[in-house]
Amino acid sequence: MNATADFLAILLTSLVPILAAAVGGMFAERARASNIALDGCMLVAALAAIVAGAKSGNPWIGVLVAVAAGAAYSAILAFAAFFLRCDLIIAGIAANLLATGVTLLVVQNVLDSPGTYSPTGVDLVPRVPLGPLADIPVLGRALDRQSALLYVTVVLAVVAAIVLNRTRFGVHVKAVGESDEAALAVGIKPILVRTVTILISGACAGVGGAYLSTSSVASFNSQLTGGLGFIAFAAVIFGRATPWGTVLASLLFAAATSLSIRLQGTDLGIQQLVHALPYVATVVALSVQAIGLTRRDRYDVSETTYVPAIIPKG
Amino acid sequence: GGGSSSGDEGSADGTKTINISAPLSGQLGDKSFMDSANEGLQSAAKDFGVKVKVIEAGADDAPAWERNLTEASASGKNDLIVTGGTVMASTLKKVAAQFPEQKYLIFDSPSVGDNVTGISYAQNEGAFLVGALAALVTKNPDQFPRAKGTGKIGLVGGMDIPVIRDFAVGYEQGAKAIDPSIEVDVRFVGDFESAQGAFDLATAMYNDGSDVVYQVAGAAGLGVLKAGEESGRYAIGTDSDQNGLQPDSTVASALKAVGTTVHLAIEQFVDGKLEMGTTINGGIDNDGVGIAFNDELVPADIQKQVDDLRQQVIDGDITVKSAL
Amino acid sequence: MTDRPVPAAPAQDPPVLRLEGIVKRFGTMTAVDTVDLEIRAGEIHALLGENGAGKSTLMNCLFGLVQPDEGTILLDGLPVDVTSPRRALELGIGMVHQHFKLVPSLTVAQNVFLGSEPHTGPFVQTRTAEETVARLADEYGLDVRPDEKVRSLSVGAQQRVEILRALAKDVRILVLDEPTAVLTPAETERFFDVVRGFAARGLAVVLISHHLKEVRQVADRVTVLRLGKRVAHEAIGDVTNADLAALITGETRPVSSEVQRGTPGATVLEVEGLTLRNGRGVEVVHDVSLRVAAGEIVGVLGIAGNGQTELVEAVTGLRKPTAGRITVKGVDTTGASPGTVRAAGVGHIPEDRIGRGMAGYWSVDHNITAGYLDTDEVGGRLLSDSKASSLSARLMKEFDVRASSGRQLARRLSGGNAQKMVLARELSRQPDVVVCAEPTRGLDIAATDFVRRELVARRDAGGAVLLVSSEIEEVTQVADRVLIISAGRIVAEYADHRPSEAEVGRAMLEGKS
Amino acid sequence: MTNQLTGSENEAGTPRAGSWMTATARRVVPLGLRQSLIAIVLGLAICFVVILLVASDPLAAFDSFIVGTFRSTYSFGSMIAIATVLVLTALAAAVSFRSGAFNIGTEGQLVLGGLVAAVTAQHLGVTGLVGQAVALVAAAVAGALWITIPAILRVRYRTNEILTTLMFNYIAADLALYLVNSYFRDETSGAVETPPLDQSMWLERILPPSAANVGVVLVIVIVTAMWVLFDRTRTGRRMEASGMQPAFAEYLGIRSHRYLFCSLLGSGALAGLAGGVAILGITHAYVSGFSPQYGFLGITVALIGRLRPVGILLAAFLYSTLMTGATAMQSTTDVPFALVFVLQGVLILLITSQRTGGKA
Ligand SMILES: Nc1ncnc2c1ncn2[C@@H]1O[C@H](COP(=O)(O)OP(=O)(O)OP(=O)(O)O)[C@@H](O)[C@H]1O
Ligand SMILES: Nc1ncnc2c1ncn2[C@@H]1O[C@H](COP(=O)(O)OP(=O)(O)OP(=O)(O)O)[C@@H](O)[C@H]1O
């Protein structure tokens, strides 16, 4: 019973950064503006959160700044893709590399705290005690004293679902995602919509970043995402960029993380391998889905609308 | 990069300044191993008027370690080159061989050449002590209100690497020395950076019953200490005195007196007494490693029991196993 | 050609719309060159011209999709500048595009109101939208279900959605860009009734088309563009088809030259009881058998989407049959790879010119020589640029491929030149069998003529040609035998004579002869 | 009818149902020389601005960053050593990019390749040139094997290879650590490293004490071979077709899937080989962290080199000059090595930009 609860508890803590980033990534993906730089946005946001939190003394200001920073950083991606006219994916990869460099620079030269930045006496984002509710069998124990950001993230997911399916913006995102011409013909500006979705994805990733650096431990290091952003991106794709699909995918990957922690407890002697579980899970999930799809249209002749991202020029 | 130089041109007695370069195999800021080494260097710089330049490198950039080492050696401007970390040993071995004239000091590793002085720490012995303490904590819930008396303790390592295993071995032995029935739960974050990961990991371990968790996870370790606070249990710090970080839940820190030993070694060097090709062994006996209790939390009699074990190790009644 | 004056049209109210001296340039080329145009309420005005004559561009200027470089647009005599499609719709100008601009996964209603959804706050009022669509639909006799997803609609239905979109903004001027190109004859008939309905209600309709017959059916007046210039501006009554054709092409030439029938020899391509599935695994070709002899053109005629595409893919090795047998010169090529099929002597002029027929980001040279990689005409062990470029230069000349140079990127070629490039690669190696699908789709009269001549030439040189097309006129004029394909079955064959367009038209629609 | 809908959309690649995870339509980024040059200049300019901002002694920093490499034969040698590895990882990236798939997993393939190189020869008991050959081949094979699964998934099932290869990086790291710990560890060392290689296994050093080694010859041979393959052979031409437009390739009778698959394996093999060269030539033992992101740096270099072998050769030298420069700068001034990563990001953005590149 408790074991399950504890498993869930860890699952939920691992869920926050993945889901937060994935929810935003979903919009971008749906508008055909894949934001593979979620990881970079998270990283930058994480740093912003802890710095702002430390300076202002209020973790929530930290979170807000993180959201802003995430959006701002994703703006670089939008700029690269729509102004510099880079391939979005490549730009995303670059943005991730850039994030590592920039954060390192800032930590070492601006904050003068080499390697890891862990200022003391920073208040963290509060945790939410359930009080009496904590006695509800499994859920109570699992949800008790979870970070407030967990609830923020859940709200994000719900709002995202509504926005995508019920609002004009949602319709426009879908339209742009499917046909620029169709959108243009009715005066919807694809670039604008895409930019907005990318900003949204950055902002959401910001929440994830803030969680990583200011929810449990006030500490930042340019490695701290450990690829969570990419897992989030995978969640978007595995979830077919649909709200509930994305949520389920995120849950799956969070479960994998939680499981890897649990398995370490049962001494298999292969801790280091168990650690790879979330990544393995991601690959497996993607493959299973892709194989399923290929099965479905296995009589299809090869993709005719294919253009590679790069070709060497004469 | 933090090129942090200090000390003034020409020391008190007007002789030429001694230049020390310290290319490290990682980055400062872990509030632990690297930082305490840095303290040692900086204090030495102050005390003996030597000129110290610390050069950091990515913890995952072996070629850069070698470059930095060789650059420092090749420049010929350095009277002594200080470096550290077991990971650095093999690199230093190669480099030192190429510059027989150059003098080296490597901490946390035995000497790797005639022109190298090593300082090795019996981290397993330090771990032994905190292991014993951890066992005592979970055995005496009455004296440690946050403990549940589960007879289970844990250790969070950064990565599953030999040095960390060495800690684990000592830790377990220490615990069993108090009570063979103690269970020890060992898990790894997977890196030395992600504090959040360490936090989740430790939280899980507390949920699974560990009363005390000992962190050997570098910067990530802060997450473990925090988890101890959050989960209302106890945690143990490492390498330098981390009791202050979470005073209500950190019962002790296993000390690795990197700072003091480095400081000492440099002093010897300045006085020309530092013998090359030898290894200074920092163990329990010469306070190379030790334990810093959090007196607020650990009653005298408990401290006493640990100190007895300490004495037995010094007297050789107990030999602490090692994974190296 | 001189621009003859418009006969003073009697009892006509002043034009709702005037275009004066419109100029639109794309880089160096002038797509639309000082064109005047006036449209009156209640008239159906046909706009004719070759591909690339500038018809769409002119209308795009009117609809605000592109901004004219010069000239003015007057609405009710007042100059307006149409900055965006939105603005155009506000001004009462609607346009149904040559290529539909619909979003497949959205519903009809969502598409109709895309960009101007009825809303409360940020939320879309779905019910209001669907009710409005339903009302308009039966008001104008356009039947569609508002809540259906566009993906699942027939082309005709999609077009009705496009029209509804315009009507939903109650426009006064409606531009229809090649609306009938995608319609079956029957659909076309229904469509024209609707259009006449519009005119009757006082809408001004601009109809772009390549089909003189249609124009004659519905239009009141006609304007002809050539190379971006206006070359005629007439009441439809005052010109003959021949005149129009001449105006369009700029030369006086019969719309199509009569082609001699061939003299068939031994059978080279043989298809026996072929059964095929489409991408989704649905069986779309059932037990089709056909044979093509040397020196014969066999036309497979059918409305698009009756299994022709899959048939061609199967014959050329791109799609694996689920049953049946294909032999080329007695060699069994059933389920063989495209490479093997080529080696067996089959040339393929694909339906999807851009996606399959050429590599847009390759130079014309590369595109042409790609067909010769298995020969030593492009070099020995290692490729030789000089050999390759001289080869392609020769073929470009031979097949009249107009490009700035052999190094021009293929994607910059005009549709016709692109097709000629494909021909150059496929026909120059004199394959015994040529399989071509919709070889003249979207080409102008001149290019069309060229392509057909080449096919006939191949036939006369003893090649076997399988011509799959949905253009009745094309098949009936070029083919020696005509097979009608409907719902994945051969439903009729005309071997002894060239059938009349009426005959085959009926067969195509009714699915039997 | 779908034609009507997707119609002129082809280039934008309107997603068909489920095309979200299939790596299909992308916009083409023609890589021109002009672009590379503009990018490098702008990139350096940005670095200088950063240095100006953070350095206490900018001039010294510039100095060591740009010319630091050419100060001593040592640092020059180090530069050569790094370049040797970068060329290989860059070629790995280029091969996959040109064949129309993104192998972002070069880092993982390199790590495993390195590990295998460090252990096979030892365990087979061969030494000397034979040993080197065995080790390098084994490394290449390892790299190829490590990309096999993503390759199959991509080729047969259109699984997004960017994600799979990327995830395989993380998995590779854990796997390598596990293998070394449990099987190949140097018992005498407290670090995660294999026993040092027999001296005879070392790639001959050409500028001692620096790490520059004869691997550079091997690399030049490979570059030449690649150039011939890409520009002068039918295989290369077919490969390009398959990468650029599978449908077109298929139609021409080219087995595009086969070519893509082989290219990916080749890409993996090159990355693995790079690992081998790094081990035999630089660290002489598998040391965890022997690769300062050679894999990702390779991507940058490949792009600067416009995905063409010779370009890559030049780009690699340029880039490793900056890397050693950065090391020098870090040790002489207070500007951290991180600057290289910033430069890397900026360069990629500028180079793949169609705006700086102008018309295709
Ligand atoms: N965006 C563009 N960029 C460059 N040239 C263009 C563009 N749009 C149209 N053109 C050129 O302008 C000319 C007129 O094009 P337009 O589409 O108006 O011809 P059209 O009369 O509609 O031909 P079709 O009958 O094939 O539709 C063509 O040569 C076309 O290539
Ligand atoms: N997007 C474009 N950019 C630059 N030039 C273009 C573009 N599209 C078309 N052109 C040029 O405009 C000219 C006409 O193009 P278009 O495709 O309209 O030919 P067309 O008039 O339709 O002839 P065809 O009947 O053979 O298709 C061609 O020379 C082509 O190079």
Ligand SMILES: [Mg+2]
């Ligand atoms: Mg055209």
Ligand SMILES: [Mg+2]
């Ligand atoms: Mg047109």
